[in-house]
Amino acid sequence: MRHLSRYSALAKGLFVAEGRKGRKVVVIDVRPTATSKQADEFLEITPGQDFEIATVLRAIIKGLPLPELPEDSTVGGVPLSKWRELVSLMKACHYGVVMFGIGVTESRGKDLNLEQIIKLVGEMNEFTRFYAIPMRGHGNVNGSNQVLTWQTGYPFAVNLSRGYPRYNPGEFSVMDLLIRREVDAALIIATDPGAHLPKVAVEHLKNIPTIVLEPHENLTTSWANVVIPVAPAGVGVSGTFYRMDNVALQVKKLADFPFPSDLEVVKSIKERIADVKDYQRASL
Amino acid sequence: MLKIINGQVYDPANGVSGELKDVYIEDGKIIAEPGFPQNNAVPDLIDAAGCVVMPGGVEIHSHLAGPKVNTARMMCPEDHYDHFHTKTSVSRSGTGLTIPSTFLTGQLYSRLGYTTVFEAAVPALLARHVHEELQDTPLLDAGFYTLMGNNYMMMKVLGEPDSKKRKERLRDLVAWLLRSSKGYAVKVVNPGGVESWKWSQGSVNLDTPVPPFGVTPRRMLLELVDVVEELHLPHSLHLHSNHLGEAGNVQTTLETMRTLEGHRLHLTHMQFHSYGATKSGGISSEAPRIAEYLNQHPEFTCDAGQIVFGPVTTMTADSPMQFHLHQLTGNKWANADVEMETGAGIVPLIYRPSNLVNAIQWSIGLELLLLVKNPWQIFLTTDHPNAGPFTAYPQIIRLLMDADYRRARLAELNPKAVRYTCLAELDREYTLDEIAIITRAGPAKALRLSNKGHLGVGADADVAIYPLQQDKEAMFSRPAYVLKDGQVIVRDGQVIKNVMGRTLFVQPEGAQKLPPDLADDFARFYSIALSNFAVQEEYVERQEVIPCI
Numbered sequence: 001m002r003h004l005s006r007y008s009a010l011a012k013g014l015f016v017a018e019g020r021k022g023r024k025v026v027v028i029d030v031r032p033t034a035t036s037k038q039a040d041e042f043l044e045i046t047p048g049q050d051f052e053i054a055t056v057l058r059a060i061i062k063g064l065p066l067p068e069l070p071e072d073s074t075v076g077g078v079p080l081s082k083w084r085e086l087v088s089l090m091k092a093c094h095y096g097v098v099m100f101g102i103g104v105t106e107s108r109g110k111d112l113n114l115e116q117i118i119k120l121v122g123e124m125n126e127f128t129r130f131y132a133i134p135m136r137g138h139g140n141v142n143g144s145n146q147v148l149t150w151q152t153g154y155p156f157a158v159n160l161s162r163g164y165p166r167y168n169p170g171e172f173s174v175m176d177l178l179i180r181r182e183v184d185a186a187l188i189i190a191t192d193p194g195a196h197l198p199k200v201a202v203e204h205l206k207n208i209p210t211i212v213l214e215p216h217e218n219l220t221t222s223w224a225n226v227v228i229p230v231a232p233a234g235v236g237v238s239g240t241f242y243r244m245d246n247v248a249l250q251v252k253k254l255a256d257f258p259f260p261s262d263l264e265v266v267k268s269i270k271e272r273i274a275d276v277k278d279y280q281r282a283s284l
Numbered sequence: 285m286l287k288i289i290n291g292q293v294y295d296p297a298n299g300v301s302g303e304l305k306d307v308y309i310e311d312g313k314i315i316a317e318p319g320f321p322q323n324n325a326v327p328d329l330i331d332a333a334g335c336v337v338m339p340g341g342v343e344i345h346s347h348l349a350g351p352k353v354n355t356a357r358m359m360c361p362e363d364h365y366d367h368f369h370t371k372t373s374v375s376r377s378g379t380g381l382t383i384p385s386t387f388l389t390g391q392l393y394s395r396l397g398y399t400t401v402f403e404a405a406v407p408a409l410l411a412r413h414v415h416e417e418l419q420d421t422p423l424l425d426a427g428f429y430t431l432m433g434n435n436y437m438m439m440k441v442l443g444e445p446d447s448k449k450r451k452e453r454l455r456d457l458v459a460w461l462l463r464s465s466k467g468y469a470v471k472v473v474n475p476g477g478v479e480s481w482k483w484s485q486g487s488v489n490l491d492t493p494v495p496p497f498g499v500t501p502r503r504m505l506l507e508l509v510d511v512v513e514e515l516h517l518p519h520s521l522h523l524h525s526n527h528l529g530e531a532g533n534v535q536t537t538l539e540t541m542r543t544l545e546g547h548r549l550h551l552t553h554m555q556f557h558s559y560g561a562t563k564s565g566g567i568s569s570e571a572p573r574i575a576e577y578l579n580q581h582p583e584f585t586c587d588a589g590q591i592v593f594g595p596v597t598t599m600t601a602d603s604p605m606q607f608h609l610h611q612l613t614g615n616k617w618a619n620a621d622v623e624m625e626t627g628a629g630i631v632p633l634i635y636r637p638s639n640l641v642n643a644i645q646w647s648i649g650l651e652l653l654l655l656v657k658n659p660w661q662i663f664l665t666t667d668h669p670n671a672g673p674f675t676a677y678p679q680i681i682r683l684l685m686d687a688d689y690r691r692a693r694l695a696e697l698n699p700k701a702v703r704y705t706c707l708a709e710l711d712r713e714y715t716l717d718e719i720a721i722i723t724r725a726g727p728a729k730a731l732r733l734s735n736k737g738h739l740g741v742g743a744d745a746d747v748a749i750y751p752l753q754q755d756k757e758a759m760f761s762r763p764a765y766v767l768k769d770g771q772v773i774v775r776d777g778q779v780i781k782n783v784m785g786r787t788l789f790v791q792p793e794g795a796q797k798l799p800p801d802l803a804d805d806f807a808r809f810y811s812i813a814l815s816n817f818a819v820q821e822e823y824v825e826r827q828e829v830i831p832c833i
Contacts, residue, residue: 007811014436014624014809015496094484112642122617125607128484131621149357150349150386150417153364153379164368164377165385167361196396238822240416246351246620249812278373 003135004038008099015094026088028053034105044087049076051109053083054116060087060152072223096130102137138191147274178204187208189262190233194219211263228265231257239263285310285319285325286770291332291749294720295339297729297738301717309745312769316741330772332749335764338720340399342737345522345587346509346553346668348389349403349417350428351410352620352628356383356669359618360597360632374782375422376738382597382669390422391779392675397748399785400412400728400736403428404522404552405473405601407622408435409812411465415823418787423773425736425746425828426457427788429522430465431601432458432469433472433504434479434523434808436624437802442507455511457802459794462517466789468731468830469519470512473601474526476499478484478627481604488526492538501526502543509547513794516832518732519554520548520585525557532561534570541584543579550730553589553667555649560704567641567706569648574665575655582658583723585730587665589681590649591642593635599670603627624810635672645671647694653684654710659721660729673789676759677723684714685756719760733788735832745770786828793832 004010009025027039036042045053059066060083073080090096098121104113117132124130136142142163145155149232152158152165159165159172170176174193177183178201185208194202195218205220212224215232233239236257241249286309293305308315308327347353357364357380364379369388371377378388392403396810406414406428418426432438441457444450458470476494477487483495491504509521525540527533537557541549551557560568578584600606603619612619616632635642649671656662664680666672683690687710694707702708714722728737735744747767753759766774773781798806798814806814 076340095482122610124618128610129482130620131619139804145358146354146413147416149354150420152377153357153383154361155358160377163370165364165379166368167364239414242413242448243809246355246413247409247812248416249816250412276393 008097021166024093026086026089041086042140043078043082046106049118050104050107050113052076053078054113054120056080056083058088058120059118060084060125061091061120061127084250087146090124090130091127093128096124096128097234098132098271099135100132133245140241142244142246143240143248146242146246146248171223181209186211188192188212188214188220188224189266190214192218192220194223212264215259228260230262230265231259233262236259285315285327286330286745286767287327288330288332288337288749291335291337292752293337294716295725295739296717296721297339297725298740299335300739302336305337307739307747309747309767309770312745312771314739314741314743314745330749330765332764333591333750335751337739338397338718338748338750339724339728339737339739340741340766341393341397342724342727342731342766343393343398343401343665343668343674344550344663344730345589345665346401346674347404347599348401348422348668349386349426350406350414352405352601352630353383354413354417355618355620356597356599356630356632357385359616359630361630363597367666371669372779375779386417386420387422390424390785394423394766394768394774394779395763395777396760397745397750397766398424398674399748399768400425400733400767400788402426402468402731405429405431405471405524405628406465406467407431407601407625407628408465408623409460409622409810409817411467411819412823415466415787415819419784419823419825422782422784423768423786425744425788427468429469430462430467431471431473431626432461433475434477434507434601434626435461437798437805438504439476439479439494439499439510439534440802440805442499442503443828451510451514453799455514456795458508458511459515459650459792460796460798462789463791463794463796465820466787466824468789469517469522471522471524472505472508473524473604473626474528475494475504477501477526478601478603481607482621482627487530487604489536490526490543493730501806505544507541509544509549513548514670515794517790517792518830518832519730520550522550524552524553524600524602528553528556528600528602528611529559530586531559531567533557534558534573537574538577540616541581545581546583549584551584551586553665553671554586554591554652554662555591555645555671556667558648558652562704562757565690566596566704567644569644571648571651571655571704572706575652575657576760578656578661579658582661583714583718585663585716585726586652586656586746587663587667587727588649588653589665589671590653590668591635591646592666592676592679593637593642593646594672595632595634596672597630597632597669599628599630601628603629603630606631609633633668637697640700643697644704646697647701647707649779650683650690651705651707651710651716653722654707654712659714659718660726662722663727663730664722666816671738673782678757681714681719681723681760682755684756685716685719687711687713701793731814784826786826787824788828788830789824790832791829 011021026037027036027045049082056075121132149155154167157169157173208223210225221227231237234251238253243263292302342563367381368379376387378385441453512521527536558574560570609631620628668674727736749765762777
């Protein structure tokens with residue numbers, strides 16, 4: 001809800017002095033939500049139709065004929081005329097933003113749905129300014145993507161086992177590696193796989209040595225072999241947070257904690273390894 | 285103490301041209317030849333017999349770190365798959381051909397003998413990200429230029445009718461933006477043009493009023509260039525002019541230069557701004573006109589932005605230009621809007637010798653480098669990774685030093701290119717002295733880095749030692765030694781020691797705070813709080829503040 005008040009719906013802008021009144025908010029979802037109640041227009045769609053909807057929208061934007069679709073037909077459970085209205089609205093605005101959630105990638109079509117949405121937003125720029133912002137789930141997922149990308153060239157699913165970075169989502173992503181039981185030890189930082197991964201992946205984790213850096217008790221710490229308590233970032237230690245729109249912000253330390261930071265723990269582990277392997281310290 | 289003996293020293297800033305001369309180094313600095321008696325210490329020796337000794341290279345314009353570079357890395361894994369570097373006992377692994385990861389960027393630059401680099405375009409709002417990447421870019425001293433040419437607060441201030449008050453307010457704002465971002469210079473990209481595109485309006489000329497404040501690009505440039513001088517910033521205004529890459533843009537470029545005559549000004553990637561228009565709407569070379577103008581105006585400097593054939597990743601704050609490139613090529617495209625400040629776009633591309641436009645562009649860059657008579661006015665860049673990756677510098681050096689090689693390459697281009705260019709008629713060959721100027725001494729002077737780009741007493745001991753060879757591309761691809769702050773970091777083209785460089789930035793005088801009305805705007809319209817804007821000290825652990833004098 002903070003998103004609506006602070007950024008997307010209610011905020012008063014330099015060119016939207018009226019705030020909410022100066023904006024049109026359209027929500028597309030498979031069920032009514034707290035967000036859809038705030039919308040000017042709510043289009044309730046049938047699940048699993050994301051690809052079809054985005055494709056039809058792209059065709060309408062481009063003004064292509066839709067001979068297969070009679071004017072009184074529906075797409076994704078919503079009448080075609082509604083989609084035409086939506087496109088008119090989009091073309092008429094000065095500045096549009098599509099905010100999409102993880103649900104788009106979970107329905108049939110997966111990454112292809114996303115590709116359609118991104119293409120749609122790109123094509124809208126022929127008419128007006130349009131942008132897309134992916135809504136991330138957990139805090140600072142973007143920070144992890146950014147750092148991995150500048151250090152290795154890839155945002156996630158990076159495999160360094162050959163001494164250089166390799167990238168292949170579906171092969172080197174955590175879930176796939178665990179399910180194939182390729183992992184023989186795990187260092188877990190700032191996440192709770194016990195709560196978030198499928199059962200078969202968690203089962204494998206339970207069978208191998210597991211080290212967890214974690215400020216709280218959670219579903220992983222109960223069975224991990226080693227738990228190193230750390231100070232929570234943004235409370236017990238300062239750090240950098242990458243917002244969903246890629247703005248990097250410093251989070252500050254508010255209180256003293258008796259525990260070290262993630263950084264200090266990982267650094268001292270790396271130093272021990274460097275001593276054993278005779279690496280140059282400056283390159284750590 | 286370290287002593288480099290038997291080398292031919294090229295130190296154009298101090299008038300040394302290929303003389304056999306010893307270079308003495310202590311505590312990371314170049315020192316005078318010590319008199320006798322010495323305190324028993326036997327100096328370490330580097331035998332540079334058969335080699336040329338130059339100051340470490342200085343990169344004046346490259347897109348190497350920050351949000352747009354990282355977005356490009358994310359968007360183009362195909363740039364990385366086949367170009368990976370394994371970790372060694374001293375250096376970390378990395379990937380990337382035209383947009384290498386940060387550790388690799390540091391390694392690749394230092395392996396060419398470069399020791400100082402500047403990232404060319406950073407929105408103040410996103411400066412923290414850039415500093416984070418620079419702290420992960422080893423072996424180099426680095427800084428960046430802060431974008432101001434489409435900044436709302438700048439445009440609002442310029443709308444102030446009282447000229448004296450306007451000047452004061454602008455000076456305070458520019459100083460505040462530089463200090464907050466910990467930047468080095470004022471960068472202007474397509475002044476007003478990015479903002480105009482955000483309003484879905486057309487491209488701007490120097491006298492087009494730009495929404496929402498109606499300020500013209502000419503006014504922006506005249507006022508900013510003044511403020512840069514008043515603040516005594518070490519580097520001049522760093523300008524990416526309007527109409528980049530458009531046929532006939534030579535008119536705008538010349539008009540821009542005439543407008544700013546008498547001021548210090550750096551015009552970047554000049555190759556992209558030196559186009560005439562053919563009857564069919566294509567481009568032709570206007571490099572001779574641009575060069576002639578520069579030859580008469582020593583106050584201006586520029587860099588080449590030389591095209592390199594092969595894959596590139598274009599990225600710039602000039603978002604309308606990138607959108608047009610995306611429409612033109614159909615290649616994938618990323619675009620960003622940095623709320624109150626600027627925009628950015630990214631499009632991967634391949635330059636081909638058989639493509640007429642690319643062949644003409646390639647010729648224009650070389651024409652500029654050969655026709656601008658004073659090497660202190662034009663510097664070697666590829667606007668990395670826009671016109672080509674910086675790793676192609678040795679190849680360009682060979683093109684400049686070897687006219688036969690150049691003609692052979694020219695003969696391989698689209699045969700129609702010679703109709704629109706004059707490169708075939710140019711016989712000039714660069715000397716080693718001139719190469720030392722366009723790759724280190726000149727950029728260091730334009731950036732007013734008094735400890736860089738030369739080997740005089742007191743200079744930073746950043747040194748590149750290249751084995752003399754007939755093939756200049758081979759020579760400059762593989763230095764025998766590279767020293768950073770007096771330590772040998774590269775031996776025979778390989779990194780042998782990892783050191784971290786410093787972040788270079790300025791702290792100009794001026795109000796420490798935003799004036800109340802702008803602070804009020806900031807509170808209302810930025811998506812972050814004013815107190816979170818300025819980059820904290822933690823992001824510049826190893827720093828060097830370059831004085832504004």
